[in-house]
Amino acid sequence: MTRRKALVVRGGWEGHRPVEATALFIPFLERNGYAVRVEESTEIYADAAELADTDLIVQCMTMSQITAEQMAGLAAAVVAGTGFTGWHGGIADSFRASSDYLHLVGGQFATHPGVEPCDRVGGEADNFLPHTISMTDLGREHPITAGIDDFDLVTEQYWVLHDDLIDVLATTTHPTRAWHPWHRPVTSPAIWTRHWGAGRIVVTTPGHSLDVLEHPSVRTVIERGMVWATRTASAS
Template sequence: MQRCLIVSGGYAPHRPFEAGERLRLLLEEDGFAVRHVETLKAYDREDLRAYDLIVPNWTVGRISVEGIGRLWEAVWAGTGLGGFHGGMADGFRDSDRFRFMVGGSYVREPGGICRYTVEIARPDDPIMAGLADFSYESEQYYLQVDPAIEVLATTRFRGTDYPWIDGVVMPTVWKKPFGAGRVFFSALGHVPEELDHPSVRAILRRGLLWAARAA
């Protein structure tokens, strides 16, 4: 049985523990044994290498020097790292090592909650197989991204608030290797209910299974 650690907390409006519980149930359906905790001390205390998948679900926050070192070593050795929205792209702003592992970081959400289109960039990839472009209402994340990521889906910005970003195409779902580990990220899922959107749910589930080498 594969093992997953979900670490939830941070920015309260994201309702992180509730979102983490949705992920727990989703992964348990796929046969995972899931440990879901609400403390950053997990990165210092847990045997991170014993997990097949770690889901950082903590917007902002501060991870200890020892904790980020242990997470880095676990992923480098083969543990999967996967997550979504601010819990991963806006986690641990003072840790360049974490951002390097993730492959990108949050900058802003121009326009706040708005309707936009998620465009499938790699329909040939198993994570995106059978999915079509879809309309989505949420925060549209503007991100700083590593050019080495493998982009699976994008979104296009309108210049309503910032005219100079009109037409900018931004990665919104990606995957990447990190040593022997795999990293997956989806910018979708501002609040827990958004994880019930069929395409968002499918992308997240498949991406996490890929990161854990379960698919």
Template sequence: MKRALIVHGGWEGHQPAEVAELLARELREEQFQVHLSDTLDSFRDKEKLADYHLIVPVWTMGKISKEQLVPLLETVESGTGIAGCHGGMGDSFRNETQYQFMVGGQWVAHPGGDGVHYDVVITEPEHPIMQGIDDFHVCSEQYYMHIDPAIRVLATTRFGEVEMPVAWTKTYGAGKVFYCSLGHQADIVAMPPVLRMMRQGMVWAAR
């Protein structure tokens, strides 16, 4: 049985505990053994981290110590997968550029705040993460992000003439990375296309 670690906390506006429970349920249905934690100290022990096939951070903003961050980075680099959504992975630890490099992007702005109506366009429908997901409409925050040109873009949205990635994969050393910018609160994560994308993305990323 594969094992996953979900670490939740940070800014409470993103409902980290509720989102963590949703993602944990999806992983359990995929026969993962899931450990939920509300402390970044869960990243300190590299030997324990190496036992996990997947790490799912749900931690917006906040600060992380080097003693917590370095084992996390090294574990993913060694082959453990990492997957997450919205600010819980794409706006964590704003001072830690190496973390952002691992993720493949970093939140910059959400023009219009919450309640923006926009379309999500699936650009790689044949990818395993996007199986069974069609283009869809969402009313939520629309993330404008700095992005790594090395990412493989799976879905996009538009800001005027700018095409902005919504979901992507990349590698960090031997580890697979999946990120989706949707998921402002638990109700958005629970939308059928978003939840399916997260489920398939987590499974894909797992070692």
């Protein structure tokens, strides 16, 4: 039986610990029969032959930049059936200058609201808020999230700008506070899938730090998402 091929592309902003974060999931892929290749830049996206032979791309590349050639290669691979997945800023806050990337993924990080201004001390914890990841009706039935109850986190809560071509498996709601400029609660997608050509995309927004990635529900969603996104027989 031919082994499935996974490509891990990591780098960008070091605050999201791209090496350590992806290292949490590479053993899972290997245990499940994937041959894993790791790249430290997006240059591989311009290699059409390599991507055509790749069943799954796991990206952890916060911010950073992508060339037009690399972006075209990534999009073409997904359209042809290569799965694409990742978590937090490694997929939802990548390549801010590329509208083509936003079009591919279907949602983009806008902000993560912080604690009350008088309580901020200048560290990353200023942006850690208690919040709930709430499963949608679709999420309660979907293979990625079935059997996972709503769960609570204290970490960055992503506010996401998105389109309606995504299939939302879980949401999170931003309340309104006296210091906020918005006037009613805002619900953002927290976990979603997207069908793009013959390819499948999965985005999981929790995952700022290693402890969040090791949360049982977050880790389960990411691992199931990698399997679900992988190229299907019909896309081969």
